[in-house]
Amino acid sequence: xxxxxxxxxxxxxxxxxxxxxxxxxxxxxxxxxxxxxxxxxxxxxxxxxxxxxxxxxxxxxxxxxxxxxxxxxxxxxxxxxxxxxxxxxxxxxxxxxxxxxxxxxxxxxxxxxxxxxxxxxxxxxxxxxxxxxxxxxxxxxxxxxxxxxxxxxxxxxxxxxxxxxxxxxxxxxxxxxxxxxxxxxxxxxxxxxxxxxxxxxxxxxxxxxxxxxxxxxxxxxxxxxxxxxxxxxxxxxxxxxxxxxxxxxxxxxxxxxxxxxxxxxxxxxxxxxxxxxxxxxxxxxxxxxxxxxxxxxxxxxxxxxxxxxxxxxxxxxxxxxxxxxxxxxxxxxxxxxxxxxxxxxxxxxxxxxxxxxxxxxxxxxxxxxxxxxxxxxxxxxxxxxxxxxxxxxxxxxxxxxxxxxxxxxxxxxxxxxxxxxxxxxxxxxxxxxxxxxxxxxxxxxxxxxxxxxxxxxxxxxxxxxxxxxxxxxxxxxxxxxxxxxxxxxxxx
Amino acid sequence: xxxxxxxxxxxxxxxxxxxxxxxxxxxxxxxxxxxxxxxxxxxxxxxxxxxxxxxxxxxxxxxxxxxxxxxxxxxxxxxxxxxxxxxxxxxxxxxxxxxxxxxxxxxxxxxxxxxxxxxxxxxxxxxxxxxxxxxxxxxxxxxxxxxxxxxxxxxxxxxxxxxxxxxxxxxxxxxxxxxxxxxxxxxxxxxxxxxxxxxxxxxxxxxxxxx
Numbered sequence: 001x002x003x004x005x006x007x008x009x010x011x012x013x014x015x016x017x018x019x020x021x022x023x024x025x026x027x028x029x030x031x032x033x034x035x036x037x038x039x040x041x042x043x044x045x046x047x048x049x050x051x052x053x054x055x056x057x058x059x060x061x062x063x064x065x066x067x068x069x070x071x072x073x074x075x076x077x078x079x080x081x082x083x084x085x086x087x088x089x090x091x092x093x094x095x096x097x098x099x100x101x102x103x104x105x106x107x108x109x110x111x112x113x114x115x116x117x118x119x120x121x122x123x124x125x126x127x128x129x130x131x132x133x134x135x136x137x138x139x140x141x142x143x144x145x146x147x148x149x150x151x152x153x154x155x156x157x158x159x160x161x162x163x164x165x166x167x168x169x170x171x172x173x174x175x176x177x178x179x180x181x182x183x184x185x186x187x188x189x190x191x192x193x194x195x196x197x198x199x200x201x202x203x204x205x206x207x208x209x210x211x212x213x214x215x216x217x218x219x220x221x222x223x224x225x226x227x228x229x230x231x232x233x234x235x236x237x238x239x240x241x242x243x244x245x246x247x248x249x250x251x252x253x254x255x256x257x258x259x260x261x262x263x264x265x266x267x268x269x270x271x272x273x274x275x276x277x278x279x280x281x282x283x284x285x286x287x288x289x290x291x292x293x294x295x296x297x298x299x300x301x302x303x304x305x306x307x308x309x310x311x312x313x314x315x316x317x318x319x320x321x322x323x324x325x326x327x328x329x330x331x332x333x334x335x336x337x338x339x340x341x342x343x344x345x346x347x348x349x350x351x352x353x354x355x356x357x358x359x360x361x362x363x364x365x366x367x368x369x370x371x372x373x374x375x376x377x378x379x380x381x382x383x384x385x386x387x388x389x390x391x392x393x394x395x396x397x398x399x400x401x402x403x404x405x406x407x408x409x410x411x412x413x414x415x416x417x418x419x420x421x422x423x424x425x426x427x428x429x430x431x432x433x434x435x436x437x438x439x440x441x442x443x444x445x446x447x448x449x450x451x452x453x454x455x456x457x458x459x460x461x462x463x464x465x466x467x468x469x470x471x472x473x474x475x476x477x478x479x480x481x482x483x484x485x486x487x488x489x490x491x492x
Numbered sequence: 493x494x495x496x497x498x499x500x501x502x503x504x505x506x507x508x509x510x511x512x513x514x515x516x517x518x519x520x521x522x523x524x525x526x527x528x529x530x531x532x533x534x535x536x537x538x539x540x541x542x543x544x545x546x547x548x549x550x551x552x553x554x555x556x557x558x559x560x561x562x563x564x565x566x567x568x569x570x571x572x573x574x575x576x577x578x579x580x581x582x583x584x585x586x587x588x589x590x591x592x593x594x595x596x597x598x599x600x601x602x603x604x605x606x607x608x609x610x611x612x613x614x615x616x617x618x619x620x621x622x623x624x625x626x627x628x629x630x631x632x633x634x635x636x637x638x639x640x641x642x643x644x645x646x647x648x649x650x651x652x653x654x655x656x657x658x659x660x661x662x663x664x665x666x667x668x669x670x671x672x673x674x675x676x677x678x679x680x681x682x683x684x685x686x687x688x689x690x691x692x693x694x695x696x697x698x699x700x701x702x703x
Contacts, residue, residue: 355531380622385531442532446541453542454550461557467502 031055031122033086034131034209035107036068037114042203044072044116055122062134064118069138073203074161076135078143079190082170084210086121092180103184106191107208125213132165135207139163148192156202166193170214179214260308262423264432265319265328279429280321281328282389283345284308287420290343290367292336298416301336303343324348326360326426338369347426349386358386360427365403367415374412376403384438389425392440394418402440540621544632544701545613551639552610555692558643559602562650562685566595566657573658577665584664587671591657594678598650598685605642605692609635614702631701638692645688652681 034056038044047067050056056064069076089095094102102108111117132143139161146154146164156162168186170179190208197204262284266277288303307314307330318329328345335341344367349360362382367374381402384390396418397403405412425434444452524530570591578585612635618624660674 357531438531442537446538446543449538450542450546454546457550470502 030125030213031086032084032125032210032213033089034061034120034123034207035111035117036064036120036205036207037111037117038068038072038205039197039203040113040115042073042115042205044068046116047118049118050120050122053122055124056120057124058130061120061123061131064120065131065134065138068118068205069135072205073158074139075156075158075202075204076139076161076163077193077197077204077206078132078135078163078165079168079186079193079206079208080132080165081168081186081208081210083212083214084170085214088179088183088214092183103180104187106187106194110190110194110206123209129211131207131209132163135163148189148196151193151196156197156200156204158202166190170210258309260310260312261432262434263307263314263316263328263330265316265321267321279432280426281319281326281345282425282429282432282434283328283423284434285419285422287418288343289418290335291416291418293414293416299336303330303332303335306332318342318344321426323427324350328424328426335369340369342366342368344368345424345426347424349427359383360386360390362390362424364406365417367412367417372411374415375406375410376412376417377406378403380404381440387428388436388438389423389434390440391423391434391437392419393421395422395440540629544616544624544628547632548609548613548635548701551636552606552613553639554636554643555609555639556602556606556643559605559646559650560599562647563595563599563602564650565647566598566650566652566654567592569651569654570595570657570661573661577661581665583668584661584671588657588661588664590675591653591660591678594653594657594682595650597682598646598653601685601689602642602646605638605689608693609638609696612696612699612701616701616703618703628701631699634695634699638695641695642688642692645691646685649681649685649688652684653678656681 045067047064050060089104092101092103093108094100111119136143141161141163143163143165146166148166151164154164166189168189170182170186194206262282264279265281267280268275269278270276271278285304285308288307289300290303291298291300306312315331316329317331318327320327326345326347326349328347330343332341332343333339344365345362346364346366347360347362349358351358360383362378365376365378376397378395382390382392382395392402394400395402396416397405397412398416398418403417423434423437428435524533570588574585574588574591612631616624616628618628621629656674656678660671660678663674664671
């Protein structure tokens with residue numbers, strides 16, 4: 001009894017210990033690579049590089065630097081990038097047989113030509129930030145922050161120590177430069193600095209590391225692994241960036257979607273011999289945006305803050321609604337350089353005899369500005385029974401479009417409209433709420449239906465075949481369990 | 493006795509599956525009706541959103557596979573009879589091979605039609621029902637229909653010829669004069685497979701897939 005209890009207790013504590021260490025290591029699993037090399041002609045005492053997968057700790061890093069600086073040159077070039085991860089080298093270093101696309105040509109050349117290069121792929125962070133402090137202590141000099149131009153003006157001495165720090169950027173999130181271009185730029189700077197040092201023919205020790213691991217690479221990797229990974233990193237890159245932008249956009253849209261009511265168009269109606277204001281058209285969306293093609297670029301304008309929100313009343317002059325037609329006109333000022341800009345939703349309803357019910361369709365979405373009218377046709381996919389409202393997650397004219405320019409020469413070809421989480425009702429509005437929302441997305445997609453049909457057919461075939469095979473019987477008419485066994489003699 | 497019949501594993505399985513299928517359909521249909529969502533049951537949407545390629549290829553697949561099932565079944569029936577009868581009357585084996593050939597012809601009709609139909613499948617560049625165009629839809633449905641036509645015709649033709657051929661073999665084993673007359677019955681049975689091929693060719697005569 002006692003031994004069983006002890007065994008249980010020890011197993012529980014062991015599992016807790018394992019969990020604890022896992023959680024602990026989980027906190028500091030961020031690493032930054034560090035590369036160290038000397039100029040040609042100077043060599044350091046050989047240091048064994050760390051084993052693969054080993055994360056170099058603070059003390060070990062200090063030991064490496066101590067050995068390097070103790071007997072090595074006194075001029076240290078520290079290339080400090082904002083962020084770096086070993087994945088950057090895998091993705092952009094031409095590691096998949098495409099050396100010509102490598103963004104690290106100068107770095108590679110320096111490491112290969114140096115007599116004693118040292119590459120530490122994983123130095124634990126944030127301990128690696130102390131590298132400047134460690135170098136300062138060992139060299140007993142303060143760091144000089146420079147770039148390639150100022151280096152040319154500096155006269156270096158091989159006997160007096162100098163710590164030259166070159167800050168290199170790693171901007172993310174800006175669409176202007178991709179990570180690859182930034183890294184190539186940094187590589188260019190490294191190349192320039194090393195060539196200047198070569199002309200000065202002063203022996204130096206160069207270190208290339210970063211202040212932080214690059215989150216983008218780590219996040220990209222985990223996302224790819226999460227999404228059923230094992231895909232080539234190079235392949236994932238471009239689509240990941242686009243998806244990242246999409247996600248950013250959707251996040252911004254969701255942040256904007258506070259709780260607000262729909263845009264209502266009210267009409268004075270005679271009801272029981274009293275004039276009452278009844279809501280006639282309802283519109284709600286979390287995002288309304290239009291873009292125009294100007295000079296090869298798309299200029300966007302987000303109309304959501306001027307249409308929806310607490311205390312926002314959009315101007316609805318020109319809207320009308322009656323039994324068969326409804327027209328919602330949203331008037332804006334100063335959109336993309338046009339003073340009076342109108343977004344018009346034109347709907348109509350009628351009875352269709354085949355389905356024996358009334359349906360409403362969004363006939364046109366028009367943009368009116370400066371006397372020009374850009375018309376999109378929407379009746380193909382924006383429709384719902386007349387008693388219900390229409391709701392769709394994305395109504396746009398360019399991505400899985402449901403709005404099409406009326407003709408090939410229509411000004412709508414220069415425009416893009418995009419509505420997110422869009423709901424509209426133009427008829428049979430009772431009260432101030434939407435009726436049941438007929439969603440644009442059905443339960444099964446066409447692909448699912450096709451798959452189901454083919455699978456069902458094959459299952460039918462399988463069933464039939466199985467049925468036939470299972471009713472085969474061996475002939476047992478002449479079986480005689482009590483008789484002599486059949487013998488087939490080997491000899492004639 | 494009913495209980496004894498039900499105790500058969502096959503019967504339980506098939507009744508169970510059929511019951512599950514039809515009750516799902518019934519419950520889903522009732523829910524749609526009660527909630528006035530009948531408008532969601534859109535056959536036109538199904539027919540226009542599914543790709544004409546699916547229909548065309550189902551037609552091609554069914555053409556060859558159903559024909560082969562018919563031929564195989566016929567040969568299995570006739571073949572066993574010929575072999576069985578040939579034990580006691582070896583003279584029947586050469587003459588009765590013509591029954592096997594009639595069954596095989598059915599499979600040949602099937603593969604010829606499958607090749608003819610599959611040659612009509614061309615690439616088109618539309619993705620929405622408007623851009624795909626009526627002609628491509630017509631092509632897809634025609635190919636499906638033709639495949640179905642030739643497949644089922646050959647299936648039943650093959651079975652028919654097989655059973656008649658089996659009877660012919662055994663009759664021939666008893667009395668050699670009977671064979672020639674029974675062959676006429678087999679020829680009539682074989683003609684129906686040919687009808688299927690002719691109708692399938694008519695169905696696909698106007699097919700023109702592509703842009």
